[in-house]
Amino acid sequence: MIDGSPPTDGDDASRPSVTIVIPTYREAPNLPHLLRRIGVVRERLTHRIDVIVVDDDSDDGTVETIERLGLPWVQLVVRKSDRGLSAAVLEGFRRARGDVLVCMDADLSHPPERLSAMLDELAAGADFVLGSRYVEGGTTADDWGPLRWINSRVATWLARPFTAVSDPMSGYFALQRGRFAAAAPLSPIGYKIGLELIVKCRCRKVVEVPIHFADRRYGHSKLTLHQQLLYLRHLRRLFVHKFGVWSHLAQFLVVGGLGTGVNLLALTALLALSVPAQLAVAGAIVIAMLFNFVLNRRISFSYARHGSWPRQLAGFVAACSLGAAINFATTMLVNASYTALPMQVAALLGIAAGTGVNFMVSRYLVFRAVHVRPATDIPPTESPAAGSEPASDGSPRA
Ligand code: GDD
Ligand code: MN
Numbered sequence: 001m002i003d004g005s006p007p008t009d010g011d012d013a014s015r016p017s018v019t020i021v022i023p024t025y026r027e028a029p030n031l032p033h034l035l036r037r038i039g040v041v042r043e044r045l046t047h048r049i050d051v052i053v054v055d056d057d058s059d060d061g062t063v064e065t066i067e068r069l070g071l072p073w074v075q076l077v078v079r080k081s082d083r084g085l086s087a088a089v090l091e092g093f094r095r096a097r098g099d100v101l102v103c104m105d106a107d108l109s110h111p112p113e114r115l116s117a118m119l120d121e122l123a124a125g126a127d128f129v130l131g132s133r134y135v136e137g138g139t140t141a142d143d144w145g146p147l148r149w150i151n152s153r154v155a156t157w158l159a160r161p162f163t164a165v166s167d168p169m170s171g172y173f174a175l176q177r178g179r180f181a182a183a184a185p186l187s188p189i190g191y192k193i194g195l196e197l198i199v200k201c202r203c204r205k206v207v208e209v210p211i212h213f214a215d216r217r218y219g220h221s222k223l224t225l226h227q228q229l230l231y232l233r234h235l236r237r238l239f240v241h242k243f244g245v246w247s248h249l250a251q252f253l254v255v256g257g258l259g260t261g262v263n264l265l266a267l268t269a270l271l272a273l274s275v276p277a278q279l280a281v282a283g284a285i286v287i288a289m290l291f292n293f294v295l296n297r298r299i300s301f302s303y304a305r306h307g308s309w310p311r312q313l314a315g316f317v318a319a320c321s322l323g324a325a326i327n328f329a330t331t332m333l334v335n336a337s338y339t340a341l342p343m344q345v346a347a348l349l350g351i352a353a354g355t356g357v358n359f360m361v362s363r364y365l366v367f368r369a370v371h372v373r374p375a376t377d378i379p380p381t382e383s384p385a386a387g388s389e390p391a392s393d394g395s396p397r398a
Pocket of ligand 1: 084152222
């Protein structure tokens with residue numbers, strides 16, 4: 001069935017229904033094997049199971065393959081715009097009619113036979129169930145090179161602020177449709193749609209079911225370096241979503257730390273060039289301030305990066321000067337009031353006060369949130385708006 005109404009095959013409506021969404025790009029050779037295995041699972045389980053294959057116009061015989069198989073419980077959706085794995089999965093989920101939504105790769109890496117255990121966990125009260133390689137009992141194919149292994153581990157570690165599960169990168173997962181429908185606005189970017197849903201659907205009880213992650217049999221992976229860079233952007237978005245203004249502060253502090261390094265490097269270089277000391281100190285401050293401005297505008301307060309930069313630069317320099325003045329005044333005041341305290345402690349308090357004021361002025365006056373672009377956040381119930389960040393989904397062919 002192509003782009004038709006959701007398949008029904010007259011089963012008893014009281015059985016819980018499950019829609020498996022399979023995103024595909026050039027997976028035609030894998031589909032007959034995968035659908036045969038899902039067919040066997042379908043026969044065994046009491047659930048009513050249907051499948052939506054969401055293909056990004058692979059043009060590799062996927063359409064013909066699905067037509068030839070003629071399975072009434074399989075629906076094919078061919079997308080021609082807004083390509084990308086995450087967007088494909090979300091499109092499938094929006095179309096799905098099952099009580100339970102499942103996402104599974106097409107390349108036979110994710111064993112459909114583990115579905116039963118995953119559905120049991122959902123029925124037992126889990127908010128989100130992951131097919132996991134790293135939980136006890138889970139395995140990966142032996143011929144994973146060390147590079148892919150390290151890569152996967154680092155990516156997992158970076159997701160730690162959001163979830164403690166051992167395999168948050170997994171693309172094999174299940175959740176109730178109601179939970180998906182209640183998700184916060186989704187920003188599907190890159191490959192990690194599972195992580196996005198764990199965070200945005202506020203899933204507290206995330207349960208991992210061990211799987212054997214097999215190597216793909218046909219075709220090749222679409223996980224490129226580009227996708228990995230998108231993952232870093234995705235993490236930053238999740239960070240801002242979860243920690244709000246604290247995430248801006250954290251980024252501001254990291255930039256400030258880097259800026260201190262830039263200041264010292266510039267000072268060293270200028271002194272080495274025999275620039276007079278006063279001029280070198282002033283020059284290093286200006287260089288560091290410009291560095292901080294660029295990074296804060298681009299990273300810490302990136303929502304305001306479309307604002308007028310000369311106005312923002314003037315405001316930022318003013319904020320830094322105000323911060324420096326408050327730093328100086330606080331240090332002197334503390335030192336005068338608590339003479340027993342070492343000067344260094346007074347200076348630290350001064351730095352904290354100055355940085356705090358600098359941050360508040362930067363955040364709420366200089367980089368005001370007037371340029372937030374809601375178009376990048378796509379509510380789960382709508383189709384992606386034209387004008388949402390173009391290649392943000394990281395189509396592998398982009
Ligand atoms: N519709 C659509 N559009 N599907 C896509 C696209 C796309 O742009 N890119 C990839 N897919 C499909 C593939 O056809 C496959 O079914 C699935 O998404 C996973 O893609 P792979 O290319 O096989 O990715 P992988 O094996 O490197 O990554 C898998 O494992 C990772 C953990 O190692 C995925 O499950 C990732 O989600 C997971 O993080
Ligand atoms: Mn794969």
